[in-house]
Amino acid sequence: MRMRLMRGILINRGALAVPQYIKHHPLTRTHHMVAANRALCGGRYSTVAQHGNLTHLSDGNTEQKVGKRPFKKILIANRGEIACAIIRTARRLGIVTVSVYSEADRNCQHVAMADEAYLIGPSPSSESYLKMEKILEIAKLTGAEAIHPGYGFLSESSDFAEKVRDAGLVFIGPSAEAIKSMGSKRESKEIMVAAGVPCVPGYHGADQSYDALLKGSQQTGYPLIIKPTHGGGGKGMRIVRDPLTLQDELLSAQPEALKSFGNDEVLLERWLEKPRHVEVQVFGDQYGNCVALWERDCSVQRRHQKIIEEAPAPGLSPALKQDFAEKAVAAAKAINYVGAGTVEFIMDAETGEHFFMEMNTRLQVEHPVTEMITGMNLIEWQLSIAAGNPLPYTQDKIPCIGHAFEARIYAEKPEHNFLPDTGKLFHVRSPIITPHRLETGFQEGDEISSHYDPMIAKLVVHGKDRPQALSLLRSALAEYQIVGPSTNIEFLKSVVEHDQFAAGSVETSFIPSHHDELFPQRVVPQDILAQTAVFLVLRAESGQKGLAPAGPWASLVHRRFSDIRTFSFQLDSEQVTVNPVQPGYHVTIAGQDLYSQLIQNCVTSSTEFTAQVGPKRIQSTIIPTFVNGLEKLHIFSSSSHYVITHHPSPLEGTEGPQSLSSSGMGTLVSPMPATVIEVKVKKGDEVKENQVLCVLESMKMEINLRAGRDGIVGEVRAEKGKGVEEGEILVLLES
Structure with a gap:
């Protein structure tokens, strides 16, 4: 069934009655994907749809039938590159797709690519992509049988998973109970300990009073890390090295956790000085089967968020690889896990000692590197398993072919502490010569909005081994051109050219430890x-x-x-x-x-x-x-x-154009388009150097703006809840 708008009237080509407030966008242009060819996966492993059945080619000769086509129609409760990836796989399997979009995303790729697309609300995610009832309403109206949550937004909401199933639809993901048990870091660690999976020593207690946390910190020892018990992505996390700063860091971390995840509870864990972030992709089905699809290393991070991932993890012995896989499968089986999940471990880079960190009950951003080394389409697996099919492979049949890297291309300013950036993509030229796979939800002319995560694309390469894959990554980054918002491409080039990265000996403090080398003074030749x-x-x-x-x-x-x-x-x-x-x-x-x-x-x-x-x-x-x-x-x-x-x-012979008002020490200006969420001063207040004057929010990140010197507040232009542009004056100080 197709629909279209004609002269403002919704034309329904079928029996489905659709309310006028829901706007529909038909497919407006042919999908085009820059992807790896078969050679990137070794030319042997792929997945195809044939005669309505899913057929996996395990070695180019042996066929293994998985079952019937999963669904006739699904709704994708997400946006950007993950929504596009789901649409591509669904289309290949003959599944009709329904997208939802906010006002800011009217012209985005996931809207154009889907068979049907519906306006779901205003630009803020709280009024659009997080509106459970509206998503369910559209799913019912369109006749969707299942909902794929992607990642982020509602993907790890046990409430949403439960509501989907109560509505008689299939949630393409684990059970609400599994999501809930892993959503609380405290509960998840208790489950893991019972399952024999080692956890990082620390305080995981329910008593959240300062006295209890102080006592817990003394038992944990310093340095330690504060983590929210719910959520992830680096929000609400603080490293504490000095007991005297514990209270201040808690007062900062707990409100951030409450704002981001609706819960201000935290736990304390021992901080490893040279930790590696190693994670294992797992898949479970409804029949108790569970497999591990090798491991990934995600140690190159900024602000506790990954920017380069690779698979398999370098430098691990076969015994250590097997241990990671066995513990990950044990973790998944402990909660009867169904679908795609990732078990994250923290590993001491020097000793190899490793501990369970958390389990992400969804597909990960970095799943393409696992797809590249196994030749499997993990989204296809998700659809098949959600439809009730068993796992397509047993553990001993899952290959590991070569090596893969993923570099996340962000709209951000690395030289300014990785502040997110926004704006129109005036010029985009992806690599042409270097074999690669590009996952993106944007094209030239699109706008990077301040309302969502600033990731523009994921650049993925695959080689016969790590050195070849790294060479391809360097070449692909060298070819990639973006003009519009600032990006991290030049910074990524510095990372992949670094000797320590080339040696595979990186840990999560790699960027701050090598700051000067990764941020060389750039002089135009x-x-x-x-x-x-x-x-x-x-x-x-x-x-x-x-x-x-x-x-x-x-x-x-x-x-x-x-x-x-x-x-x-x-x-x-x-x-x-x-x-x-x-x-x-x-x-x-x-x-x-x-x-x-x-x-x-x-x-x-x-x-x-x-x-x-x-x-x-x-x-x-x-x-x-x-x-x-x-x-x-x-x-x-x-x-x-x-x-x-x-x-x-x-x-x-001309006067130059006048620039914006100076952002000197007496003038506080917005460093980027943002929303003012708190104004901490008023006219006449006496302030000290480095005092927080107002707080902005952009791209899900809070930014504290501080006084550049002592002074008296002469004028406050910032207003709580107001949107501001880059360079806009917020506070003026007098001497």
Whole structure:
């Protein structure tokens, strides 16, 4: 059944009556996926739909029938790349898909790809993707037989799982009881201890008074980590090294846990100084069977959140691998687990000693690396098992082929403590030469919203071994281009080029331990400045403005001396002069070291530039954008991304555009688009340096804004609940 909107009237091509307030988007464009070919999985392991039955090709010859097609129609209660991945698998199996979307996601890929899509509410997730009753209402109206929760949002809500089943629908995931038992870290640890799975020493008691927690901290020892008993993702977690700071950290962690998970209870655990994060993918069916699909290492993290994952985990002996798998299966069987789950362990990088940390009762963001080394489609497994089929393989039939990496591409500013960023994706060019798999819910022209997680894509590669896979990851990152919001691509390049990462000897403190090496001072090479200046000259002479509107560059001045024309630009802090000569352009850069170079054989288009710079041939992509009235030129050259600001210089005979009000120590400005959730001061208040003046929330992260100096509050412009833009003034201090 297909529907469409015509002149504001909902046209129903079938017997289903749909209320007018639910808007429907039909499939508007053909799905396109940049994916790994069979060679990435060794060319042997794949899954196909054949004659209505699921058939798995285990070794290219042997077929094992799993059962009937799982469902006729499912609803996907999620967004972004995971919703797109579910739609792709469902379509291949002949299953009709229903998407839901918020107002901010009207034009997103999961809306266009689904057979049916319904508006579910305003942009905030609390008013859309977390609305259980609305999701169930749409599922019933559309005739969906099952609901796939994806990950995040309602995927680990035992209440939602129970409501789905009470409504007579299938929840594609574990039982509500299993979710509930693992949702509480306290209860989960009690279950694991009873099942013989070792847990990290610490305080897991129900008494949450400060006295009880203080006593628990003394028994645990320092350093320790505070963790919410519910939820994850790094929220509400604090490392405490000094007993004197315990109370302050609790006062910070508990409200954050309450806001994020609806529960402010915490536990205390011994903090391992060099821990590795190793997790095992498990799958259980309704017949008591359970298997482990090898392990993943997710130790490269920032803000307690993963950014690079790999499978299998490097440096583990066969005995240790087997021990991880056996403990993970024991953990799953202890709660009669059905569906996809991940058992997370923390391991001492030096001794190999490991402990149960938690169990995620859903599919993980990083599941593609497991798919790459096993050749299995885990979403297909989910659909099959939820329909009542047994596991397609026994433990001894699950292969481990080669090595895989996943790098999460985030809209964020790594150099500013990984603050999330937002904005339109002006330019996106995914890798072309390097074999890879790209999981994304966005394309060029889409908007990264402040309402949701800032992940843009997952870049996945697979090789015959770890060195080859790492080489492919480096190459793929070098090819990847994004202009719009800031991204972590350059930072990821630094990580994968690091010797310690290459050796496979990383732990969760890898980023802070190697901060200076991972954040080198970035200096734009003079050859890049020179070719940028010539690009501007060619653009001005041809009238080609590319993506940039009329702006500072349009006031480019040239001065004629007989038949010689001289162009001058201020690029970043450098003064660059270009003189047309035969057979090209002579470029000089005035600075500490005089740069003088002949650039010739120039070929340019709106975004591409090729030239001979001295003896070297340079090929670059140049994307112009405007930010706060200044032209920002994004240069992709020699596997690097440079951002150059083009300032109108005095020689250009124009005043430069005025920038935003200074965010000096007396002016508190928003570092990004956000919502004000708390204002802690009022006009006339006396404040001290580093005192929190207001709190913002963006992309599910709270940001404390602090005073840059002592002073008196002269003006408060921030209002609780109000949305603010990047650079907007919130508080002004007087001396």
